[in-house]
Amino acid sequence: MHEKRDFIQLDGARLEVRRIPAAATGRPALVFLHEGLGCVDMWRDFPTRLAAATGCAALVYSRAGYGRSSPVPLPRPLRYMHDEGLEVLPRLLDAAGLGEVVLVGHSDGGSIALIHAGGADAGGRVRGVIAEAPHVLCEELSVSSIRKARQAFLTGDLRGKLVRLHGENVDCAFWGWNRAWLDPGFAAWNIEEYLPSIRTPVLVIQGLQDPYGTEEQVRRIQARCGGPTEVLVLDGCGHAPHRDQPAATLEAMAGFVGRLGSTRR
Secondary structure (H helix, E strand, O other): OOOEEEEEEEOOEEEEEEEEOOOOOOOOEEEEEOOOOOOOHHHOOHHHHHHHHHOOOEEEEOOOOOOOOOOOOOOOOOOHHHHHHHHHHHHHHHHOOOOOEEEEEEOHHHHHHHHHHHHOOOOOOEEEEEEEOOOOEOOHHHHHHHHHHHHHHHHOOHHHHHHHHHHHHHHHHHHHHHHHHHOHHHHHOEOHHHHHHOOOOEEEEEEOOOOOOOHHHHHHHHHHOOOOEEEEEEOOOOOOHHHHOHHHHHHHHHHHHHHHOOOOO
């Protein structure tokens, strides 16, 4: 499977992308949306494995301010996930020439996927949403863990680890995410209004030991989503099921994509 790395020019920014070709015809493309400190490289080989298991093509990208993409001015607006889901992602899918897609979002990326599916998918391009450890409201647990991440970045080894992923974007990536979540105004952040408009199937995967979110996130999604919702809750799993429990996560995601069937057009 020949993968390709390049950039997409979008709204004056250069977005880092990794493309994985399809192994089968008539399948929606997988679009991977990374976590709040993530990028293309942080997914490691998981997109390749899921693409191989489903036959789908895949597009993995770094949002502006992350990885090798263009930087963004700080501070980020508190609605940065809304902006990504409602404004940036639709134009990115067009620029990438993608038809029907399955959004695979982790953490912030899962929230962005839900916002897009419920607020910007009027054309019905989204066939399904896979949301790993998504947030639909701000919990004190999340804020507490993000405070700890700030301390680890300032005095521990977190900055060094993130430099290897983001290079010169490291401060942009970290502070854009951290300061937004720790802003007092972010306590009111909530995206539940978008859930009833989601008609496509949704798979939610949540770790029981996730330091950034509780099962309340899952319950809210189940209660309010307008389409069918599947849930996988994993014990012995933290904030990144695809890293903490890769076999179970891959099996669940591949099964979900397989049940969506072939593309409609």
